[in-house]
Amino acid sequence: MNLYHYASPSTFYPLAGKLIPWFAALAFILAIAGLYISFFVAPTDFQQGEGYRIIFIHVPTAWMSMFIYVVMAFWSAIGLAWNTRLSFVMARALAPTGAMFTFVALWTGAFWGKPMWGAWWVWDARLTSELILLFLYVGVMALQAAIDDPRRADRAGALLNLVGVINVPIIYFSVKWWNTLHQGSSVSLTRAPSMAQTMLWGMLIMALAAWMYTIAVSLVRARTLVLERERQTEWVRAQLEGQP
């Protein structure tokens, strides 16, 4: 199979179009299954009562926020190395969804922290690192939005993304260090309730649902980006005859 074939926007566009409904359907089914487990199968926690059910959103979205950033960095690296336009498009398409998951992870972290630890925001090492991850996402998107020339925007954002991804472990390490030194109360959102099998399954299924959702949404975004960039080509002009 000639991989370069799929690196061409004109091949990517229809292929993605066919795949999107499948990923969307998978996301929906997995979400329903995950939510069912979250509310109707997972038992009440001994220590945290019903409040702990927030982890079925908090943990999967936190995982996804980090995973997406790394995948973005992968596409950024490919784009910078081989100059393939589509790689940059994929990186750009993933960013908003990654930022969204980061925000949800922070929000649900706060909503979990308030009843459990009495404060809306705790400077827990992971929450703080997650906040910085949000800043990293916003930085890449802001940089790309500020640059008019698409080629420069692609490459600058990709470079910033890669600088960020190298720094994420360092930042996490430094924040963890800082957190242990300043450990006033032993507040830690990382102390999840002891994992019953059902809880783990619930989180995994929700994470998978989030992953399928991300692929579906990113492919839609990518297709729109491709349309804009390739608007002068014959195949796009032919596409425009049809329905959106």
Add this chain to the structure above:
Amino acid sequence: MLKFLFTVIRRDVLLAARRRGDWLTAQFFFVMVVSMFPLGIGPEPGMLRTIGPGVVWVAALLASLLSLDRLFADDYRDGTLEQMLLSPSPIALLTLGKAIAHWIINGIPLLIIAPLLGIQFNLPAGALWMLVLSLAIGTPILSLLGSIGAALTLGLRGGGALVTLLIMPLYVPALIFGAGAVEGVLSGTGSEAHLSLLGAFLMMSLLLAPWVSAMALKVSVE
């Protein structure tokens, strides 16, 4: 090669010396930002001593960021930068030279002013000394990482705010280890680990930042 590096540094320092106004503004900015905190929070000496190291460090970050805008922009605007990019010397040397010059112009004055500000926050002598030492290791990091941000945002509308947005998250380890070193002295728990980690971060920045900044310049100028 070294000759090229020294030429770049010398040129930038000379140009900055002729434009003392800009340079003074950045230093006064540093002083004023630090002074705002007691005004906003209250002058209770014990509390000031607690927040002092963090406040001075954050103000140093902001003062550094303020002056980064002009790192490449002036040369870009009159076409000098494009000429420099055509030179046979590696561009990473150019960016390294500019970062060093930025540190000489903006970093070193911070080192001189910081102890005075530390006194305003009731820091004892040992902490003052550590403040200067931590900033001495930390401010080059700011200049090096900042050069990446300046290169990426060359000629863009967002200007200073955009560079700040991009580079602040990357500064976090330096801030944590730097301010932490001073707190280590204040609390008696020692600063060796902080300084070692800060030093390691500096080494890493020294090795990687000029090269990444050069790539960013090529992306921005093409």
Add this chain to the structure above:
Amino acid sequence: MIWESWQAFWAMGGYGLYVWGSFGMTLLCVVAEVGLLRRHRLQVWRRLKRMKSWDSQ
């Protein structure tokens, strides 16, 4: 089923605000993202179609 009644389900053992505040915000974000995406795609489509019609004039 764990819940004795719908009442109990919504109350979430007293944690209702937090649990539903979390799941609700997530749903809101997902709906918003999908909605904005659809709108953006339609806007782009219409603009490109308009530009194409100018070309053929």
